[in-house]
Amino acid sequence: MLVEIAGLNIVFAGRNGPHTAVRNVSLTLGTEKLGIVGESGSGKSLTARALLRLLPPAATATAEVLRVDGTDVLQASERRMQTIRGHRAGLVLQDPKYALNPVMTAGAQIAEAWRNRRKGTRREAREAAIDLLAQVQIRDPARVADCYPHELSGGMGQRVMIAMMLAPDPALLIADEPTSALDAPVQMEILNLMEDLVSRRNMGLMLISHDLPLVGHFCDRVAVMYAGRIVEHLAADRLAQASHPYTRALLDCLPSLAHPRPRLPVMTRDPAWLA
Amino acid sequence: MIVVDDLRIRFGDHDVVRGVRFSVEAGGSFGIVGESGSGKTTVMRALAGLNDAWDGYLQVAGVPLGRGRNADLHRRVQMVFQDPYGSLHPRQTVDRALSEPLLVQGIGDVDRRIRKMLSDVALPAAARFRYPHQLSGGQRQRVAIARALISEPSVLLLDEPTSALDVSVQAEILNLLTDLRAERQLTYLMVSHNLAVVAHLCATVGVMSNGEMVEILSTEDLRAGRTQQPQTARLRALSLEMN
Structure with missing residues (x-):
């Protein structure tokens, strides 16, 4: 396994007491393409950064298991982390x-x-x-x-x-919104390129994005995050059969060229999603 | 309401806009799509009066655009930018942002207008004395829309108004823009690289490529695939594939 995460919590120390930004996240990644999808503030980028120990100073990560390529990220020396960052795991950023x-x-x-x-x-x-x-x-x-x-x-x-x-x-590529700053045709080219390189080099890919259809298109599996939790985890080709109301709402609120609607459905956030 | 005829814009020795021509009737909605660098935003900035270095003919609300500033034109043509964080002054409250266009234009009744405008864009009255960083991304874009509408323009120029927003917020802002246009008989000119968003809001779509508007077609024709040019067909295929 390239990535093993179990029970990851990321807490920010704040003026009004601690704020938990990532709550009990567990996932694994082998030589495959995993998409992590969520809106701003859902904790998707923090989860990826915790893997490279690149969290902001105010944040503290705790986990039962947090391993990249066999290395325990929470215990590893800074020297060991330097061989992970860049060598074993590459990070592609948005802009x-x-x-x-x-x-x-x-x-x-x-x-x-x-x-x-x-x-x-x-x-x-x-x-x-x-x-x-x-x-x-x-x-x-x-x-x-x-x-x-x-x-x-x-x-x-x-x-x-x-x-x-x-x-x-590297064995693992973490791509955090790699194409959000690009327009549609270039976006496709870059994603096709990443997909091709990752499969040819037998790497693992963690693709972080706010764009659920795009991730569903390019990844094998998708984890949907909401308010710091993974609310649904499913095979990318089963996106249309997503069961969690948040995942369904994310798909439903997009305007579509093929299926025009005079008004777009607006998401009503259910407090039960936080349970 | 908007007439653009043989618009040419060059930056240095590079032709950015090469003879673009289209018109939008009063109350109409026209979307410009195209890849980055195709010149779509440059056309819009000329209409907004943000760039004087153009050749050709521009007309808004029956008045030909001249060079230089024209207060009444700037009241009637307002623009909403992509990133509400960048387009709102970080050290000015919402109240200040909304009162400034009124002061500049010499429009009175500031207090009532601001209260009405905030409720029209569905912002809570409490947002009035907040700073941009105290608002969510969607609320900030509502403030930017409110600031554009407070001087009661007839034309709204929308430059990628939802591409910096989460998809759930994008849906809310698109619904708001739909409602506002119906209520106020506004004319929209929108620029976006997201074809689905443009088709949702606009009745007519112009496709730009390399400084030229290669095709103008109705949204129905676009949806049905009745396209004439390869650039349009390509953008359409991409949009369908990703949805």
């Missing part, structure tokens, strides 16, 4: 504009990630970077390697980010 270093060329950033793991000369690292750019289907990899992030489009930036994460050959 390449903010996640890439603005004063380093794309090639230099990928080469840095590559040399972090492997011993090699500068020249080898650059060649590896160009090869990785080609793997993420950039047409002119040598030119793009010399570009700064502001010279790249959103889709290109996200490809650079994926190339950087793939450089150390």
